[in-house]
Amino acid sequence: MSTTYAPRPGSAPWPRKVLSHAVMEFRLLLRNGEQLLLALVIPLGLLFLLGGTGLGDRLPLGDGPAVDLAVPRVLALAVLSSSFTSLAIATGFERRYGVIKRLGASPLSRTGLLAGKIGSVLAIQLIQLAVLIGAGFALGWNPVGGAAAVFGVILMVLCGTAAFASLGLLMAGVLRAEATLAAANLLYLLLLVGGAVLTPVEEYPEGMQGVVRLLPSAALANGLANSTLEGVVPWAAALSLTLWAGVLGYLVSRTFRWD
Amino acid sequence: MPVAVEIDNLVVRYGEKTAVDGLTLTVTGGTVTSVLGPNGAGKTTTVETCEGFRRPDSGQVRVLGLDPIADHDALMPRIGVMLQEGGAWSGVRALEMLRYVASLHSHPLELAPLVERLDLGTCGRTPYRRLSGGQKQRLSLALAIVGRPEVAFLDEPTTGLDPHGRREIWQLIRDLRDDGVTVVLTTHAMDEAEQLSDQVHVVSAGKVIASGSPDVLTEHGAKSLEDVYLALTAPPAREKR
Numbered sequence: 001m002s003t004t005y006a007p008r009p010g011s012a013p014w015p016r017k018v019l020s021h022a023v024m025e026f027r028l029l030l031r032n033g034e035q036l037l038l039a040l041v042i043p044l045g046l047l048f049l050l051g052g053t054g055l056g057d058r059l060p061l062g063d064g065p066a067v068d069l070a071v072p073r074v075l076a077l078a079v080l081s082s083s084f085t086s087l088a089i090a091t092g093f094e095r096r097y098g099v100i101k102r103l104g105a106s107p108l109s110r111t112g113l114l115a116g117k118i119g120s121v122l123a124i125q126l127i128q129l130a131v132l133i134g135a136g137f138a139l140g141w142n143p144v145g146g147a148a149a150v151f152g153v154i155l156m157v158l159c160g161t162a163a164f165a166s167l168g169l170l171m172a173g174v175l176r177a178e179a180t181l182a183a184a185n186l187l188y189l190l191l192l193v194g195g196a197v198l199t200p201v202e203e204y205p206e207g208m209q210g211v212v213r214l215l216p217s218a219a220l221a222n223g224l225a226n227s228t229l230e231g232v233v234p235w236a237a238a239l240s241l242t243l244w245a246g247v248l249g250y251l252v253s254r255t256f257r258w259d
Numbered sequence: 260m261p262v263a264v265e266i267d268n269l270v271v272r273y274g275e276k277t278a279v280d281g282l283t284l285t286v287t288g289g290t291v292t293s294v295l296g297p298n299g300a301g302k303t304t305t306v307e308t309c310e311g312f313r314r315p316d317s318g319q320v321r322v323l324g325l326d327p328i329a330d331h332d333a334l335m336p337r338i339g340v341m342l343q344e345g346g347a348w349s350g351v352r353a354l355e356m357l358r359y360v361a362s363l364h365s366h367p368l369e370l371a372p373l374v375e376r377l378d379l380g381t382c383g384r385t386p387y388r389r390l391s392g393g394q395k396q397r398l399s400l401a402l403a404i405v406g407r408p409e410v411a412f413l414d415e416p417t418t419g420l421d422p423h424g425r426r427e428i429w430q431l432i433r434d435l436r437d438d439g440v441t442v443v444l445t446t447h448a449m450d451e452a453e454q455l456s457d458q459v460h461v462v463s464a465g466k467v468i469a470s471g472s473p474d475v476l477t478e479h480g481a482k483s484l485e486d487v488y489l490a491l492t493a494p495p496a497r498e499k500r
């Protein structure tokens with residue numbers, strides 16, 4: 001049978017393109033050992049260290065059982081790793097390998113690319129949450145708040161993803177791939193230690209607390225902790241993360257380029 | 260035939276350097292048109308402006324009557340672009356990449372005949388980073404045409420291919436044209452341009468310095484296209500002391 005190449009151009013429907021892109025990025029991430037290390041192994045290791053070995057009782061995690069304090073903060077770290085560090089590094093190398101350029105000359109569109117990336121991140125986060133929450137329960141985690149806590153966690157994951165994905169895409173858009181790799185890992189470590197991810201803001205020296213409290217990492221981790229430790233919906237943290245997402249998203253839209 | 264690509268007095272600068280300096284050309288629909296020129300002549304910048312990757316500093320570019328930047332989302336489904344290098348994730352498998360790009364289009368080509376014709380079957384499960392240069396080149400061509408475009412921009416489509424592979428790609432380009440696809444070719448291979456092109460534009464220092472069919476440019480075969488090209492693009496002779 002001979003093939004005809006007669007033009008019959010057209011774009012697939014937007015949802016199909018987004019799903020197709022999200023599935024592609026998700027599959028590639030599952031094949032990448034370094035990304036899985038960042039997304040699952042490090043948060044899971046920290047959860048066992050802090051919540052299962054007694055180490056958490058000796059560190060400034062706050063007042064209460066170590067595992068109850070550790071789970072929401074490790075969840076914050078997991079969101080940070082998938083929505084920021086992994087996304088920034090992957091996007092930086094997509095630009096380096098010409099993938100962004102290839103997609104720029106395809107029907108995907110800018111909104112399709114971004115939506116597909118966010119879809120892939122959310123799929124990874126579903127796995128992260130399932131594994132870490134399951135491990136938390138196995139270690140004796142006892143969250144409070146019922147439906148309000150569940151809503152609070154979902155709200156924080158979505159708002160945190162919007163803010164940190166914007167930061168990751170901004171970094172990948174303005175830095176070279178190698179610089180993105182270094183800067184994303186460095187910022188991940190800095191926020192882990194100095195961004196109130198594992199340690200509550202109140203444990204920092206008084207002079208630092210005002211600045212640390214403004215960081216999106218502090219809003220995410222404290223919001224998650226407030227949800228599961230006190231059973232409240234963290235509206236203030238959601239507002240802070242939404243503002244971060246708005247500013248960073250605007251900068252992404254100004255700096256995004258296809259090559 | 261309608262005009263597929265219209266470039267009018269295009270100027271593109273990178274900082275102080277002027278890469279394209281008042282370039283004007285048209286590409287007729289349903290033809291193979293080659294853009295030739297020395298390295299740094301402005302070929303790639305010109306083609307990338309047509310693909311929406313570069314913004315003109317002045318002048319106008321229309322592809323299928325659309326502005327490649329302002330009408331990006333309307334134009335992209337209608338064109339196919341073969342990049343000179345890269346364009347795929349390092350870990351993606353060849354067929355996986357082809358299926359993915361096909362899924363972005365409404366009426367893609369059937370994959371099995373395309374894979375067979377471009378000899379991609381044997382490397383279908385190979386990650387992109389492990390493909391040979393020729394396999395990458397053939398995959399890149401498949402990605403450019405799988406969406407059944409009206410205009411295909413092919414950047415050095417036979418670089419790295421053996422003589423058999425080159426001839427097969429040449430025949431594919433002829434088939435594309437015969438089926439109504441407009442092909443814009445940038446190449447350094449003069450025999451390729453001479454064999455395939457309906458129209459040739461020679462670009463030097465950001466301007467078109469000669470245009471015509473290979474037959475006209477070679478004075479009905481009296482010269483080779485390579486001789487014509489070398490004469491047109493020869494650097495100016497140094498002044499004798």
